[in-house]
Amino acid sequence: MSQAKVRAKASKTGMQASARSKPRVWAAQWIGRRHMMFKYAGQSMPAPLYRKEFTLNGAVRHATLHICGLGFYVARINGRRVGDRVLDPSASQYDRRVRYVTYDVTDMLRAGVNAIGVTLGSGWYNGHTVEFWNLDRAVWRDYPKLILELEVRLESGKKFRLASDGSWRVAEGPILFDGLRNGEHYDARAERPGWDKPGYDDGAWEQAAIVPGPGGVLEPQLAPPCRVMKTLTPVSLRKLESGAVIYDMGQNMAGWALLRVSGPAGTQITLRYAERLNAEGDLDIAGMDRFIESGEFQTDRYTLKGQGDELWEPGFTYHGFQYVRVEGLPGKPSLDTIRGRVVHTSFDEVGGVATSSETLNRLQDCARWAYVGNFVGFPTDCPHREKNGWTGDAHLAAETGLLNFGAGAAYGEWLDSIADCQRPSGQVPAIVPCAGWGYNWGSGPAWDSALILIPWYIYLYTGDRSHIDRLYPAMARYVHYLGTLATHHIVHFGLGDWCAVDGSRMAPSALTSTAYYYVDTCLLARFATLTGRNQEAAAFEALAVRIRRAFNAAFYHGDGRYADGQMTALACAVYQGLVEDDQRPAVVARLVEAVEANDGKVDFGILGAKYVPRVLAENGHAELALRLFTQPAFPGWAHWLQDGATTLRENWNNSDSQNHIMFGDISACLYSYFAGIVPDPMRPGFKHVTLRPHLVDGLDWVKAWHRAPAGIIRSAWKRAGRKVTFDVTLPEGTRGALVLPDGSRATLDSGSRRVTWPL
Ligand code: BGC
16 A cells, blocks of 8 residues: 555544654565464474664764564664563554554664664564464464664764665574463573674575565554563572472562573573462462463573573563462572563553552552553453453453553553454454454453543543544444444343352343443543534434433333342442432432342442442442442452452452452542542543542541642541541642532642541
8 A cells, every 4th residue: 555545544544643644654664584474383483683784974963763573573783772662562453553663772873883683573463373362363463574764863964774675684593482472482592692783794694575564554652662660579489399499479460580590501491470379389370371272371481501690581472470480490599590570561650549448558559460460562351361452351440540550542552453453333352452353252332332431531531532533433333333233222242240259140231231332322422522523412312312211111120120139230220320310319229238238248240340339439338338348258359368469350259360450440449439539521631620538437548649631639538536637739720629528619729738627
């Protein structure tokens, strides 16, 4: 496709304005190793090294590197690594859109001869092992390839440009294998010292081939990249009879181990990763590898070159783990043998919340660790078993994300991927990126609505409506598609209250699916108005009225009862705005009754986990929401803590994944209900701040901060004797109100204020 056509296409699909209206014109060509395409599952596929030398005739004033290496790349100039991004670029639907990255490399170049070298990993692009989600059969799957352009301005004013083309040289490097979900194998004996510096003899290397690109439009990656965000020292080590050593990182995390070892050349060290131990104290991966059909699961291998202290870490795979089993260590293992490298999207931190309850504080920590461990480039369900971008998990945790982290831009790029895999009918898959799996199972409104809800949340919390503007056509197509699935406005398709305590008591999925159909339609009406589509707005509004009527006719039995009175059914109707006003008190009363009758224990799955606490807190029962969060018995959030959780889990009974984020709305609830920082749907982006803290019995103090676009909002309260003090701060230029315990409002101006209230 010509550049002009690419441009036209980009504007038709409404892609992000600034970055996409003026696509960069590349002089460079995609290069690859053509014969790699004949290598398939099970065959070794060493990561290729590409190199090129070039001469600069004078000192450098400024130099910029544009690069896209698929699946992942690491670039080096004159022996030094370029930047600190890892697992870059982030995954996309490669046949629709591919992301490139721009670096300022001025300081890395010099007058005279320079060398650039790039290693390519397989990543999401070249899924060459077999697993359940068909990554190896994705239409876009292909051997690693590279496009690169270096633009230099010399002090003399002269310009120099280096572009990837058929003159580049390529050879196999020391990474013998890299599989996203399998691990990485590195043989240090196969290193090519000096390959990334000038003067290296690459005479025996192959000529790079000019190859077709991945097919997608090249766009700049504007979201923050993945980085190594923390380095953890293991808290303990234990030697097994077999000689293997089990390291405990003390924290469930996503990333990998950094190995420090010395020993004879050819010694092979194996690192296996898991988040649980079995009764013998060995790794327990039972069930976690069930979707991996070829290759190992979460296993890295390092072969020593035998030259003193060797430091190594993988870079084209990542793992979810708390424990690392190290086999084959030549010397005495110590706590310094490995480090835990915590890897995730490098968001800014934009919030924090703490309370007088140790249980809530630990759950807040768990939620944050689960959130970041499930955001390695894009939102995932878990960092080990699947690493999949399950849409439902993403929207359920999005408010937690936006209150704690500056996640808007990273969500934005992932939302593009959802739109990129939308079918002409409007249907979207349950996992994104999508290799073709997930359109007909695992999807449905309670998952797919991520396409509509996440842009809404970003607007609500940050005031940024660009995602709504850009994705409106895709969203509207999706709502029309739901119309085709519905029978008399009821949608029967889709997963429901997933991971409920007891599947036999789960709220009907037709109820939860239809409620999302309703909410999506209401939001589309609002987005249509916002974007000046008044006729469409009226049509969506009218449709919403019909869905609401049909919903109540199908599921409301009067006297406050929806469906069979499941907590999720009741809370869903209220939370999604489907209950007639005069019936709301009765429905809330039934919900309160159900939670109390169950001793404050949960009886719902991931959907109820979002609705029930919110509905309780918003309708005068914040105490009961607190009880749900903190009561220690099974099933409930706090019950996980008894089992030593450091992240949130997949199931109430602790089975399966120990690091899922889909129950993670609890953190947003701490900010919004206990600290009272709640966004105002009528004035998105905290332009007007309403602080509405709930003074619940059982908490003595709560404090939270959140960086809104205008600046930092703080809300804290504390009981002292027979009074309570509120300490609140609004950013410059912002006004707001503090809602006091009797419902009255104290007006707030920017700056700090203390309000005292008698108890
Ligand atoms: C994933 C979930 C996901 C679910 C939906 C699971 O395998 O881990 O988090 O939402 O499937 O079917």
